[in-house]
Amino acid sequence: MSDVARHAGVSRTTVSFVLNDRPGAAIPDETRRRILDAIDELGYRPNAGARALAANRSGWFGLITEIVTGPFAAEVITGAQSRAWTDRRFLLIAASEGDPAQEAAALDQMLEHRVEGLLYATTWHRAVTLPEAAREVPTVLVNCYDAEGELPCVLPDEVSGGYRAARRLLDAGHTRIGFINLDPVIPAAIGRREGYERALREAGITPDPSLVIPGYATADGAYTAACELLDRPGGDRPTALFCGNDRMAMGAYDAIKERGLRIPHDVAVVGFDNQELIAGYLRPKLTTLALPFEAMGTKGVDMLADLAAGQPLDTRRVTIDCPLIERSSV
Amino acid sequence: MSDVARHAGVSRTTVSFVLNDRPGAAIPDETRRRILDAIDELGYRPNAGARALAANRSGWFGLITEIVTGPFAAEVITGAQSRAWTDRRFLLIAASEGDPAQEAAALDQMLEHRVEGLLYATTWHRAVTLPEAAREVPTVLVNCYDAEGELPCVLPDEVSGGYRAARRLLDAGHTRIGFINLDPVIPAAIGRREGYERALREAGITPDPSLVIPGYATADGAYTAACELLDRPGGDRPTALFCGNDRMAMGAYDAIKERGLRIPHDVAVVGFDNQELIAGYLRPKLTTLALPFEAMGTKGVDMLADLAAGQPLDTRRVTIDCPLIERSSV
DNA sequence: GCGCTTTAATAACGCGCGTTAGTTGGTGGT
DNA sequence: ACCACCAACTAACGCGCGTTATTAAAGCGC
Known part of the structure; x- marks a missing residue:
């Protein structure tokens, strides 16, 4: 900085004023230009550390x-x-x-x-x-x-997330929506279930607790849960599955495909997390909610x-x- | 630092010596202890920026x-x-x-x-x-x-990666190994193919160029490529597929499963990249090579x-x- | 020509530390 | 009694910068 000052024929203070665009400092354009030229010519770079020390910031x-x-x-x-x-x-x-x-x-x-x-x-x-x-x-x-x-x-x-997922499926005409949830005690699981149930009620549907099964965040756990939902006796199996994360949606996909069912024609799926590597490459690609x-x-x-x-x-x-x-x- | 020095009844220099374990400085344990106690008591924390400035490092x-x-x-x-x-x-x-x-x-x-x-x-x-x-x-x-x-x-x-993948499949008894490669012009594709072919030759197998098809890094591209390999006329379809990345392995999985073939019994698969979210959650889990x-x-x-x-x-x-x-x- | 304000600039201090060149008091040897 | 030596410290400088107080020159009204 001293070199720059010398090279421009001014004091170090003036260089500092120019560098920091100091309000109140009257620097003629000519002087400013000389300083900026000198900076350029010498390849000067302010030292961020020294700056922080002096400015206490x-x-x-x-x-x-x-x-x-x-x-x-x-x-x-x-x-x-x-x-x-x-x-x-x-x-x-x-x-x-x-x-x-x-x-x-x-x-x-x-x-x-x-x-x-x-x-x-x-x-x-x-x-x-x-x-x-x-x-x-x-x-x-x-x-x-x-x-x-x-x-x-x-x-x-989480609540509006769960609501939005269920709402999307309701809008597509689904009325029996299985929910493969995360571990039921964590905030994400609690909030999303609240939103899911609110959406159902708003649509005039009473939530059926037996349609909500924990999948414990793994593809295997969700596979098991999906099998249970899809193989329900009485033929009232859900036509849509809302999964607490995309990994679980992978497991659900397997269970659905294994039964010769097609996605989304026979069973629709919504995931959560929007993990590109899963959601973007599952076949068909997964509709899901993104964590922001x-x-x-x-x-x-x-x-x-x-x-x-x-x-x-x-x-x-x-x-x-x-x-x-x-x-x-x- | 001055506060610490005053509190311990020494000079700032001595504090610096203790903090930096300065070799050659003779500091009695008693003095050192007093200083460390003062640091503790005052909650002193060295300022990394000032340190960098002074030490020019x-x-x-x-x-x-x-x-x-x-x-x-x-x-x-x-x-x-x-x-x-x-x-x-x-x-x-x-x-x-x-x-x-x-x-x-x-x-x-x-x-x-x-x-x-x-x-x-x-x-x-x-x-x-x-x-x-x-x-x-x-x-x-x-x-x-x-x-x-x-x-x-x-x-x-990349070369040893391709070699290792092919070698693993050869060791498992496969002799016709399809290779769904990345875009053929990039270093990864070139190197892995070189390793793949070397492994085959070492096993006494002449590489068949028609078994190497680009999948262009996407699941869809690999699905198409896998279909081509699995539907080869003449019944000489490969019993193993080596995919240039895990996403492509996903596409290959789909093609294999669609044909009622089982992994790994009918067709073995090796991926590349070791993307946990894919490799760890595909069913069956994907054997793959990790990029280090x-x-x-x-x-x-x-x-x-x-x-x-x-x-x-x-x-x-x-x-x-x-x-x-x-x-x-x- | 005088006083006053504005413009353009600077000298000097301090930020918190590492480091060098010392100083002080004590010990051992002759 | 003198010097050499060592252990245990310290005063003072500088790192690269922001900032304040101050100064010199220029502009302006009368």
């Missing part, structure tokens, strides 16, 4: 996830990254790998780097408890919430930016809709 | 990928991250999203943060050309290579660390084996 946000591997975390990162970029901020990403020690270590490193805010994301919707150190800095939870309800969080709207991970990442940074700027949040618990991704299985 | 490596979304990039990140951690380094991750402008901007930011090395990773094995600015800092290519062959790179060993993304990320940081330390590389072009992931389709 690191420009970092931290992002802790359980697993970097896996499409969900990646989407959160994408959303958060792009949003952070517009504020000229950078994201410090670390994976806890489910190990509390590693998580604490990552957090320590982040605090040493003076992150101005922390995003804490999980791969599945649930309650979490954060390490103590997280209280030192503004924190937003993504896809999870703290049991005490003290921290702001951004969550998928990218939007959640974006919104999380949004909230963090407000928090870091000292502004209060308008909503401390934000829910984001799960959009229906229309393909060919309904 | 940022501790950052940059990692640029095309897409953060997607399992491949995530694995590279995991490998690189964990390896970097052991050197007390951090990874600055950015996605180019295939946009040269965004890529250049990301690189600029990284250089402003004074990264000491750059990892450039692609999602599929191919040639790349880097922006000019990348020459300012040691660079290692991951899963790609530069056309000029100037930069060090770490690549998957995590290992490539690790090795990339390895090489970068040497480069950044000023040491020459022993090998400028490293290839890493693709391990066979045994499941139930052979």
